[in-house]
Amino acid sequence: MKSSIIIVLCFLTGVLLSYFQCIPAFLFKYDYSIYILPIMMFFVGMSIGADLKSLVRPIRQYKSRIILIPLSTITGTLLACLLLSFFMQSIPLRETVAIGSGFGYYSLSAIFLTQLAGSDIGMMALISNMTREIFALLAIPLLAHYCGKLAPIAAAGATSIDTTLPIISQACGKDYVVISVFHGIIVDISVPVIISLLYL
Amino acid sequence: MFIVMAVMVAGIIIGHLLRKKKAIFPIIGKINMWIIFLLLFTMGLSTGHNQEIMNNLTGLGAKAIIIGIISTCGSILAATLLYHYLFKDSKKGSK
Numbered sequence: 001m002k003s004s005i006i007i008v009l010c011f012l013t014g015v016l017l018s019y020f021q022c023i024p025a026f027l028f029k030y031d032y033s034i035y036i037l038p039i040m041m042f043f044v045g046m047s048i049g050a051d052l053k054s055l056v057r058p059i060r061q062y063k064s065r066i067i068l069i070p071l072s073t074i075t076g077t078l079l080a081c082l083l084l085s086f087f088m089q090s091i092p093l094r095e096t097v098a099i100g101s102g103f104g105y106y107s108l109s110a111i112f113l114t115q116l117a118g119s120d121i122g123m124m125a126l127i128s129n130m131t132r133e134i135f136a137l138l139a140i141p142l143l144a145h146y147c148g149k150l151a152p153i154a155a156a157g158a159t160s161i162d163t164t165l166p167i168i169s170q171a172c173g174k175d176y177v178v179i180s181v182f183h184g185i186i187v188d189i190s191v192p193v194i195i196s197l198l199y200l
Numbered sequence: 201m202f203i204v205m206a207v208m209v210a211g212i213i214i215g216h217l218l219r220k221k222k223a224i225f226p227i228i229g230k231i232n233m234w235i236i237f238l239l240l241f242t243m244g245l246s247t248g249h250n251q252e253i254m255n256n257l258t259g260l261g262a263k264a265i266i267i268g269i270i271s272t273c274g275s276i277l278a279a280t281l282l283y284h285y286l287f288k289d290s291k292k293g294s295k
Contacts, residue, residue: 003233003236006237007236007237007240010237010238010240010241010244011240011241011243011244011247012244013241013244014240014241014242014243014244014245014246014247014248015244015245015247015248016244016248017244017245017248018244018245018246018247018248018249019248019249019254023245025249027245031246032242032245032246033239033242033243033246036235036238036239036242037204037239038203038204038207039235040232040235040236040239041204041205041207041208041211042207042208042210042211043211043228043231043232043235044208044211044232045207045208045209045210045211045212045213045214045215046211046212046214046215046218046225046228047215047225047228047229048208048211048212048215049211049212049213049214049215049216049217049218049219050215050216050218050219050225051219052212052216062287065286065287068282068286069279069282072275072278072279072281072282073275073278073279074275075278076271076274076275076276076277076278076279077271077272077274077275078274079274079278080270080271080273080274080275080277081267081270081271081274083270083274084266084267084270084271088263088266088267090263091263091267096267099264099267100267100268100270100271101271120260123252123256123260123261123264124260124261124263124264124267125264126252126253126264127252127253127256127261127264127265127268128264128265128267128268128271129268130247130253130268131264131265131268131269131272132268132269132271132272134243134247135268135269135272136272137240137243138240143276147276147279147280147283148279148280148283148284148287149283149287150279150280150282150283150287151276151279151280151283153279154275154276154278154279155272155275155276155279157272157275162204163239166232166235166236166239167236170229170232170233170236
């Protein structure tokens with residue numbers, strides 16, 4: 001709860017500082033998350049290494065049911081996009097579903113959709129999937145508390161294997177790291193598959 | 201993604217070697233929390249700096265944000281139902 005508020009504040013401070021140019025522009029030449037992420041993953045790895053059973057425990061516990069987690073994430077997003085397109089007349093059904101099925105993997109889905117559907121839809125895919133990543137990062141501690149331990153992984157979508165993984169491990173416990181990685185791999189693969197199926 | 205996974209495996213090995221030194225693990229948890237805050241701050245910095253996003257916050261951009269949030273909520277709802285109907289028995293196994 002408290003950490004969710006701090007996370008939101010950190011993010012908003014960053015947005016405001018750079019939008020109103022309180023920070024010199026040369027600092028933006030690099031994407032810092034590329035450097036921060038490996039450090040976090042190293043620490044997540046260390047906490048797993050201290051208790052190696054946390055790698056096998058979820059697999060033993062859930063068995064084949066694990067595959068249902070990425071499937072429900074994909075189904076949930078696709079259904080939500082279908083429903084949403086009835087209320088948003090200006091964007092066609094196919095484009096709405098295609099944008100949503102980036103699952104937070106904004107680099108890939110923006111490139112794909114720029115080529116397949118034009119630069120407007122590509123730009124929307126970029127913003128929409130960045131929104132998903134940021135929304136997931138901000139909401140994970142709350143989701144773990146109120147919606148069960150799978151909700152943070154589902155919200156993270158394709159990012160459950162990289163950017164959001166350290167926060168998922170913090171919020172859900174290290175037993176969920178394996179599930180999160182597996183979920184991320186399956187959803188990652190589904191992004192190009194679903195988008196190319198939509199534009200056959 | 202490959203580098204990230206390799207770093208994590210390295211972390212697992214070192215964590216396993218240090219598993220007897222129980223005192224360092226709560227500290228690692230705290231450090232990681234601070235790094236998460238730092239990550240979000242830098243993501244905020246690059247979002248605020250991204251002209252394509254900041255100039256498109258109305259019109260198409262607003263619609264894109266709605267698609268992003270609604271699709272995330274769809275997945276959250278599906279996962280909440282899944283957890284309550286199929287995974288509830290394993291609640292005790294967490295953390």
